[in-house]
Amino acid sequence: MLDRTATALIKPLVTRLARALLRAGLSANQVTIAGFLIGLLAALLIANGAYMTGAVAIFASRLCDALDGALARLTRATDRGGFLDIALDFLFYASIPLAFAFSDPARNALPAAVLLAAFIGTSSSFLAFAVIAAKRGMVSVAYPDKSFFFLGGLTEATETLAFFAVMCLWPAHFIELAYVFAALCGVTVITRIWWGWRAFS
Secondary structure, three states: OHHHHHHHHHHHHHHHHHHHHHOOOOOHHHHHHHHHHHHHHHHHHHHHOOOHHHHHHHHHHHHHHHHHHHHHHOOOHHHHHHHHHHHHHHHHHHHHHHHHHHHHHHHHHHHHHHHHHHHHHHHHHHHHHHHHHOOOOOOOOOOOOOOOOOOOOOOOHHHHHHHHHHHHOHHHHHHHHHHHHEEEEEHHHHHHHHHHHOOOO
């Protein structure tokens, strides 16, 4: 829901940083992989109780996620890069609830499982819509720079990042936060299925 606004706010800074990375000889795919590895480091830190350091690593990872797209647009965007980006993004998002489950299995395992199930719903509805949209030659007006049809929703990357940050700030409340965010993801799944049903009728 907030991705378009967040993207517009950070775009000038991200573009400047992307140009600096380009001058340094880095490619978009290299930044994508670096961001994913930093995201896995964040999960490892959270799993071992280093929540604040994990939060910093999460933000660094997502900065790389913004930079890889900007780099690709400055050079040449490829289908291979777009595929790598979205595949590693979903793996990163899944790693954070799993990390909280490892950090305190007795308390966090069930809410983490519920949140992961909700993530499967948001990701599958997102990708299913993108596949059919590509088959029909549909183009996203809201996100024209994306490698595929980017379907929005109540819970997008910005909201997910915000909840991850709050979970790291107050890990004792992970249970409540996980259930709340899972419910919001449920709303996203329902609306995406409804949009797909209408769009492809």
